[in-house]
Amino acid sequence: MKTSRMLASVVMVAALGGAAWLGYQSLAKKEQAPAVHYVLLDGSKVDSSAWAGKVVLVNFWATSCTTCVHEMPQIIATHEKFKARGFDTVAxxxxxxxxxxxxxxxxxRKLPFGVAIDNTGEIAKQFGRVQLTPTTVLINKRGEIVKRYVGEPDFAALHGLVEQLLAET
Structure with a gap:
């Protein structure tokens, strides 16, 4: 009886340890931002390789989305606040x-950052089949997706996270 209880305890500890390790691994590995190509309103062709070494905010939006229109001044302010420090924004x-x-x-609105029209829906598809607007994705200097926001972000918290990401080497 003692042996079976001890064996059950060992198995339970091993299972918990394994689960904890898997949980840690999933936290440690961040999703890479997809490689995308897009055309800006000014006609210039860009791809996500231009984001290397920068912190990038990718904002999926629509002119018919009231939340998108409402948050755009804060997206602009965020861009203006951090652009000189290696931060970029793509709408x-x-x-x-x-x-x-x-x-x-x-x-x-004099948007001070690149604006792309996702005519085919391919960019939204590459970013995880984005369908709801606004959806905002924050990418670190290593090209990893750090945070996804569906709906308007808490901009104070977003600014804090951008500060952290800009400080990383």
Whole structure:
């Protein structure tokens, strides 16, 4: 009887240890940002290799999304606050957003960062089949996805995280 209890205890400890190790491994490994190619409103062709060594905020949005329109001034402020320190922003308009609406919005709001129109939906697909807007993805200098926000982020917390990521080597 004692031997079976002891064996059960050893098995339980081993199982818990294994589960803890797997949990740690999943925390340690971050998802790599996908390799994407896109065209900005100004016609320039860009790909995600341009993000190397930068902290990048990729914001999926639509002109018909009231939350997106509401948060855009804070996205602009975030970009302006950190751009001189190796931070970049890319606004990706969803495939269903009329290009003329996107261009008008970007011009009238004087968006200070690159704006891409995801005509085919391929960029949203590559980032995990993004369907809800706004969806914002924060990428570190190593090209790893650090955080995903669905809905408007807590911008104070986002700024704190950006500060941490910019300080990393």
């Amino acid at each position: 990706v308009a969803m495939s269903y957003d009329p290009p003329a609406f996107v261009a008008n919005f970007a011009e009238s």
